[in-house]
Amino acid sequence: MSRLHAAKTQALREQLSRGAGPVGLAKDTSNLFRDRAAGGRRRLDVRRFRDVLEVNAREGWVDAEGMVTYEDLVRGCLAQGVMPAVVPQLKTITLGGAMAGVGIEASSHRYGLVHDTAQEIEVLLGDGSIVLATPDNEHAGLFYGFPNSYGTLGYALRVKAKVVPVRRYVRLEHQPFAEAPRFFAALGERLRAGEADFIDGVVFGPREMVLTLGRFADQAPATSDYTFENIYYRSLRERREDFLSVHDYLWRWDTDWFWCSKNVGAQNPLVRRFVYGRKRLGSRTYTKIMRWNARVGLTKKLERLAGLHSESIIQDVDIPLERAGEFLEFYARDIGLWPQWVCPIGPAPHAGRFTLYPMAPGWYVNFGFWDVKRTRAAHPPGHFNRLVERKVAELGGIKSLYSESFFPQEEFRAAYGGAAYDALKRKYDPQGAFPTLYEKCVLRA
Numbered sequence: 001m002s003r004l005h006a007a008k009t010q011a012l013r014e015q016l017s018r019g020a021g022p023v024g025l026a027k028d029t030s031n032l033f034r035d036r037a038a039g040g041r042r043r044l045d046v047r048r049f050r051d052v053l054e055v056n057a058r059e060g061w062v063d064a065e066g067m068v069t070y071e072d073l074v075r076g077c078l079a080q081g082v083m084p085a086v087v088p089q090l091k092t093i094t095l096g097g098a099m100a101g102v103g104i105e106a107s108s109h110r111y112g113l114v115h116d117t118a119q120e121i122e123v124l125l126g127d128g129s130i131v132l133a134t135p136d137n138e139h140a141g142l143f144y145g146f147p148n149s150y151g152t153l154g155y156a157l158r159v160k161a162k163v164v165p166v167r168r169y170v171r172l173e174h175q176p177f178a179e180a181p182r183f184f185a186a187l188g189e190r191l192r193a194g195e196a197d198f199i200d201g202v203v204f205g206p207r208e209m210v211l212t213l214g215r216f217a218d219q220a221p222a223t224s225d226y227t228f229e230n231i232y233y234r235s236l237r238e239r240r241e242d243f244l245s246v247h248d249y250l251w252r253w254d255t256d257w258f259w260c261s262k263n264v265g266a267q268n269p270l271v272r273r274f275v276y277g278r279k280r281l282g283s284r285t286y287t288k289i290m291r292w293n294a295r296v297g298l299t300k301k302l303e304r305l306a307g308l309h310s311e312s313i314i315q316d317v318d319i320p321l322e323r324a325g326e327f328l329e330f331y332a333r334d335i336g337l338w339p340q341w342v343c344p345i346g347p348a349p350h351a352g353r354f355t356l357y358p359m360a361p362g363w364y365v366n367f368g369f370w371d372v373k374r375t376r377a378a379h380p381p382g383h384f385n386r387l388v389e390r391k392v393a394e395l396g397g398i399k400s401l402y403s404e405s406f407f408p409q410e411e412f413r414a415a416y417g418g419a420a421y422d423a424l425k426r427k428y429d430p431q432g433a434f435p436t437l438y439e440k441c442v443l444r445a
Helices: 003-017 070-078 095-100 140-145 180-193 232-238 246-250 260-264 269-280 283-296 298-305 321-334 383-394 409-415 419-428 437-441
Strands: 023-026 042-045 052-056 061-065 082-084 118-124 130-133 155-165 169-177 198-205 208-217 241-245 309-320 340-345 364-375
Touching (some): 003 042, 003 118, 061 070, 061 095, 070 095, 169 180, 169 232, 169 246, 180 321, 180 340, 198 232, 260 283, 283 298, 321 340, 321 364, 321 383
Antiparallel strands (some): 052 061, 061 155, 118 155, 169 208, 169 241, 198 208, 198 340, 309 364
């Protein structure tokens, strides 16, 4: 541990000791998509915990502070010829946030989720104490209970995680499909073959899917640029082969927030060029616009004038590969918001041990869908999200908790830890400095 990190840690502990009552974080970025009242929590300023402490390419790990963004973490790792084994898709996601939540990308078929790549976590508890949690020390319970805890057990001040070697380029192969059974069969074949470095895909509609295979390469005849005028997800329909630098591949989704930039006008060529410009394109800008809109309610007002009822459906769900076709059939019938991202998750050695995000042995498929469902008919709050939650449970899957959830409490407990979570809460937050997971992720007060 560096002296500077130790000094920052001590200052944070002193700040925590000066008050009493519930605790929250003061920070500049958030990739949570659930609106909550601010409440009366004390705010701990963790914004200084944003440094990459060490990259050890030879031994295959990076040691970094919890508030480092993946943009900075990737920069530090690529300079040493490596990348974090799993790099979530948006530049502003933090390492600690990906550990407390669930982080995924196209390398997850090899390395699992972000928390599957962790080796140790330094955690600040609600009483000001700091513990080091590893898979096999006295705090192993916290190590396996921390992912998907969303700050209800403590905050990650430092994380040591796996890195893997990179080459200069990534060659992309886009394979189109018109039928879901063939698409998922081909996905299974590619997963079992294990020759691709990256695998993900996009479902443009019930009869249009593209599977993308990425492989490291030392040379490229030419590279594409999706950081300004060209839009990456559209290229999946237009090309069968593409080349990107490793840096641009890792951030291929950030420029247009996958495809959600269309909701803020950024895919209009004139608006894109003269209003946003190259520097303002990206998730950092779109998140600010979205949060402004949530505060002022502009979109809601326009929808009411048009006689529409709307519900945000921003979800990532993980479904066993053998049931993925059933989920897509349900989604096309009852939700029908396109495009939709798909990303396979490979069997990780200890995936079943993570208390709040257990996954059975075998392959899973992550479905990511982020849009607004608008209807003429009114529905109860959370109607379409509850349809998703019920279907995920029926198919033996699990969903991330970064966005709105509508579970009844007992159903939530059965899916996310139950008595095991209660035991962790009693041990690591006995005074209730942090909310419970149900309070944080489901209740709206």
